[in-house]
Amino acid sequence: MNEQNQPSAEVVPTGTSDADAVRLDQGHIHGEGGYPEAFENPGLPPHTPRLTDIDEAAAKRAERQIAGLFTLSIIGSILFLVGYFTFGVDARNWFPGVGVMSTTHLLLGAGLALGLLGIGLGVLHWSRTLMPGEEIVESRHHLASSDEQRAELADTFVKGVEGSQINRRPLIKYSLGGALGLVSLPILVQLVGSLGPLPKDDLYVSAWSGLPDENGKRTFSAPRLVLDPENRPIKASDVTIGSVFHVQPEGLLDLHDHVLEEKGKSSVIVMRLDPGDFADNDLGRKARDWGHDGIVAYSKICTHVGCPVGLYEQTTHHLLCPCHQSTFDVTQDCKVIFGPAKRPLPQLKITVDDEGYLIAAQPFMEPVGPSFWERD
């Protein structure tokens, strides 16, 4: 085993108080080396009887405990039925440790819990105390059938193939192969077809690029920003400094179908900062230029996993995502300053129309929301 690097066979006692103490690097004792042929089976530890095996009173006590647990289960089931039939759904009562809650719900839950738990714990206690406590060994056996039986089965199979004449008649062989191959298609086609239509450019466009017409085509029409859910257009003068408006593109809230799918991509948060609050760098200047007089609009969909980033602190100008605490700095074009998000929130370029209402100057210039496989 350890032919190289053989330690000294000598034991060097060190220290004075304890004669057995050795230095770690010198204290190895060179043994014979190697292992025994096989470890001997130490066998089972000697059986010691349980109290219930030797004391009839203890066994009686265990019996009563088991029966008690089963009775608990019975009481639980009855409680469930009482809760189900005697109390109305609206009946509420105060319960210790829980507070005010619906009586029927409490009885249903607690009753079913006791009903199942009583049986489970009762059976466990039964097996621990009264069922046989002797340790037993069950040997493993060879599981295969005898050689004759196996040969007979192979023989039957070969004879069957011969009897079907499949090897002599290729027409049957190949037409069956074709039929079996094709019959899988109806199942596969259904499966693949049910995965839905291809996403096409769905992840790249939002309702700010226009709402889809019958052919699914979107044309940008500089939509007004409208308040969600009131569907009111917003005048630039309405947005006072420190304000937050949650907006959607005009027309989206009037849709009948797919409102939520569209909303999921087009939710935008509008804030007004003092124009002097923007950072004096390229990011801050871009953010200010894409806004109107300090009013800026950003996608509300977090670039991490798509939660709505709605927590705006008007004192620090930070936008916080409630899911994973990604923090975006509005004064620096929503740069990520904390958290798992990797990209800034996309900005929506806004301006005002002739009547002074806020409108989108262009659609989002990049896909909103979390990253996806094909995204640049």
Next chain:
Amino acid sequence: MKALTSRRHPAALVLLLLIGLLITGSVYAALAPKQATAANGSASQIEDGRKLFESNCSTCHGVQATGTPDGPSLVGVGAAAVDFQVGTGRMPMVAPGPQAPRIKTEMFDQDQIDAMAAYVASLAPGPSSPTADQIDASKGDAGKGGELFRVNCAMCHSSAGAGGALTRGKYAPGLKNVEPKHIYEAMQTGPQSMPVFNDNNITPDEKRDIIAYVQQTQEHASTGGQSLGGYGPVPEGMFAWIFGMGLMVAAAVWAASRAN
């Protein structure tokens, strides 16, 4: 008078202009949207408020309420801001920190708060406290309020109004037992980290709907039993893991142990 009817007096044009301006001015004053209304406190009330302000607030906000490095200027914040901050015990701030907490205080009675509010409102126009009608939850539509609450408030205050954490030690406070007046004023003035929700964003009627919703969520106890504070899935999951899993581990240890 004769001269006026027969022949225009030289002063007629000036008079006509004056009358025209007067009418336009009064009509405008009557019809123009009132963005900000100064509290019309009496002179003595303003004077009382000034004294209270100087002894309690001026250390941080400055003797002229124009702000110091320790506290912002209060010119133009309006009576609503004073009523909210002092009425909820946030101001005067008891200790420096990331945020002034809401505390129960008997420091000022409502008359004193009103006096300070009148003084601050006299500095420059700002939002005034809501009328009793504006905060009457029974006139609000809790359903519509809920919709508005989920879009505008729930991200910080949680859909149950239990509040939640913000960045660097700041937090959105819970809305339980907050007076309707203070909810209204908070939306109106945007205290501390909270953004402003002016009357063009959430109209006074909609603010009342939100108050109705907040009250509704508090008055109707949940039927689901212990709500664990309504903080959402994290504490609920933690409760299930610690107590539920703990119980299951204990049961497994008991089941596998040998009976005596």
